[in-house]
Each structure stands twice: as C-alpha cells, then as structure tokens.
Amino acid sequence: MQHAKFIARTVLVKDGNVDAAAKVVNKLLSADGIFDTFRRTRFYEKPYQMRRRINYQKCKAVYDEDMSRKIQFILRKNRKDPFPGCY
Amino acid sequence: MLKQFINSTIVKSTVPFSNLLISRVGTAQGGASPNICLVESSCSRSFHSSAPRSKEKDRKYYVQTSLPRDEGTEGERSIGIDRAHRRKDIFPDENTPDLIFDGLKFKNLPIMNIRVTKNNTILSLSDAKGVVKLLRSCGMEGFKNARKGTNIAAQAAGITIGKKALEIGVSSVRINVRGLGPGRLASIKGLEMTGLNIVSITDSTRCSETPPRPRKQRKI
Numbered sequence: 001m002q003h004a005k006f007i008a009r010t011v012l013v014k015d016g017n018v019d020a021a022a023k024v025v026n027k028l029l030s031a032d033g034i035f036d037t038f039r040r041t042r043f044y045e046k047p048y049q050m051r052r053r054i055n056y057q058k059c060k061a062v063y064d065e066d067m068s069r070k071i072q073f074i075l076r077k078n079r080k081d082p083f084p085g086c087y
Numbered sequence: 088m089l090k091q092f093i094n095s096t097i098v099k100s101t102v103p104f105s106n107l108l109i110s111r112v113g114t115a116q117g118g119a120s121p122n123i124c125l126v127e128s129s130c131s132r133s134f135h136s137s138a139p140r141s142k143e144k145d146r147k148y149y150v151q152t153s154l155p156r157d158e159g160t161e162g163e164r165s166i167g168i169d170r171a172h173r174r175k176d177i178f179p180d181e182n183t184p185d186l187i188f189d190g191l192k193f194k195n196l197p198i199m200n201i202r203v204t205k206n207n208t209i210l211s212l213s214d215a216k217g218v219v220k221l222l223r224s225c226g227m228e229g230f231k232n233a234r235k236g237t238n239i240a241a242q243a244a245g246i247t248i249g250k251k252a253l254e255i256g257v258s259s260v261r262i263n264v265r266g267l268g269p270g271r272l273a274s275i276k277g278l279e280m281t282g283l284n285i286v287s288i289t290d291s292t293r294c295s296e297t298p299p300r301p302r303k304q305r306k307i
Contacts, residue, residue, distance in 0.1 A: 023162030
C-alpha cells in the first residue's frame with residue numbers, strides 16, 4: 001500500500017524542539033516494529049531460525065497475556081482487602 | 088625402551104579447571120606395568136590442547152562486553168512520562184500540505200534527504216520536486232574509512248550542508264531520513280546547530296517483511 005510522503009511517518013517540529021520530534025519518530029517506528037523488521041532483514045534468515053523465532057514469539061505472547069491479566073487482577077479496584085496477604 | 092619413554096613423558100590431560108591431574112598410562116604390552124604420573128598444574132586458566140578454542144572464547148567475551156552500536160534510535164525503548172507522542176498537533180493531517188512555513192507552503196518546502204548507513208551518512212538538499220541542489224557526505228568532510236561511520240562525522244557534514252543551504256537562501260527544510268546508523272540523529276543535530284529551520288521530520292526507511300533474498304549472515 002502506498003502512503004503519501006510527508007504525511008505518513010512524519011512528525012512536525014513544535015517550538016523548535018527538533019530532538020523531541022526525532023525521538024517521537026523513533027518511538028513510533030519502534031512501536032510499529034519497523035526497526036525490528038529492518039534489522040532482521042539485513043541478512044538472510046534461515047528457515048530454522050525463522051521457525052525458532054516464531055515459536056519464541058508465540059510463547060512470549062502467551063506468557064505476556066497471562067502475566068498482564070494477573071497484574072490487572074492484582075491491581076483491580078473495589079475490593080474488600082486491597083492487598084491480600086499484606087498487613 | 089618404550090617404558091622409559093613413557094616414564095620420561097609428562098602426561099598432560101585436557102580436563103580444564105583441575106589443579107591436580109592423575110593420568111593412568113599403560114604400556115604397549117597390554118598394560119602389564121602401568122605408570123602413574125602426578126602432574127600439578129600451576130596455571131589457573133583452563134587448558135586447551137588446541138589454540139583456536141581459546142581464541143573463540145576471547146572473541147565471544149569481546150562481543151559480549153563491547154558496547155551496543157549507536158543506530159541513532161534514541162528514544163526507541165524509553166517510556167515517556169510527558170507522553171509527547173500523544174499530542175495531536177505534532178502529526179500532519181489533510182490541511183498540513185497547504186500550511187505556510189516561512190512564506191512557502193509545506194508541500195513546496197525544500198527537502199533535506201539524509202541517507203544513513205552503518206558506514207556513512209549522505210545529506211542532499213533538493214527542492215520539492217526532488218532536484219538536488221547540494222550534496223555532502225561524511226567522506227567529503229575528510230573522514231575516511233571507519234571514521235565515516237561515526238556521529239561526529241555526521242554532525243560535521245550536517246553543519247557544512249546547513250551553512251551552505253543558508254548561503255543559497257534556503258532557511259526552512261523538511262527532513263527525510265532513510266536508514267539506521269550513527270548519523271541518524273547526529274546529522275539532524277548538526278543541521279539544527281546551523282540555525283536552519285526544521286519544519287518536519289519524516290522517516291522513509293525502506294522496510295519490507297518479504298524482501299528479495301538478502302545476503303548471507305555474517306560469521307562472527
């Protein structure tokens with residue numbers, strides 16, 4: 001898909017703060033995984049490496065989901081004992 | 088004669104991390120009279136019978152302890168407290184191309200294209216249609232070989248091209264960055280130091296999930 005240049009992946013500089021704008025660009029590209037893809041595709045990734053990476057990512061996604069659910073459970077509000085097990 | 092030879096030979100074992108080594112050596116005649124040699128190791132390093140093993144270890148240690156490469160991706164992993172990226176007004180919308188900056192519409196502003204690689208940084212100033220007016224790189228600054236791929240060289244190149252741009256009457260530019268490397272942020276900083284008005288920063292790093300087959304991996 002073609003994106004309009006200077007509209008997509010663009011951050012306007014506000015109040016002459018160029019450094020902050022550059023950091024925002026970096027942060028957004030990193031969050032979208034563009035840097036990761038770029039770094040990964042510099043050299044050929046052998047099929048066994050791709051399998052291993054994807055399996056690792058699957059496991060990590062499952063773990064992260066469970067862990068975030070646990071954290072949300074502990075941090076939930078409107079409960080009788082706010083910190084169970086702590087006095 | 089064989090027995091004498093074995094007795095006079097100090098038997099070395101390849102078992103590392105052992106101060107006292109006992110080796111049992113039999114003679115060629117069916118082990119009738121085994122000799123027991125006690126060898127005390129005085130060195131604390133692990134002993135390898137082949138040289139490349141120790142070299143490999145040194146190399147791994149060097150790679151692990153060396154500093155990470157600067158790719159100009161500062162702010163990549165940071166967690167923003169002020170949440171600058173949540174501001175709505177820093178992103179362009181459908182009216183942005185017609186906004187006036189320095190007497191010119193945004194879409195007609197000159198473009199500073201920055202091509203960043205691991206080993207060099209090339210800056211070129213072009214007009215809105217893409218016709219190049221100025222070009223400057225780290226190599227042209229006088230930095231040669233590995234020094235081209237440093238943030239200092241990129242900053243010097245940025246300062247030079249920024250001054251030249253001001254001389255030819257360009258005061259406001261859009262920045263278009265491509266690639267990752269040490270010059271990514273440093274060249275922008277150099278441009279900023281010259282007093283050039285930077286209106287926007289765009290990234291146009293070419294990135295595909297399924298590119299043509301890249302070169303084979305480096306063996307480090």
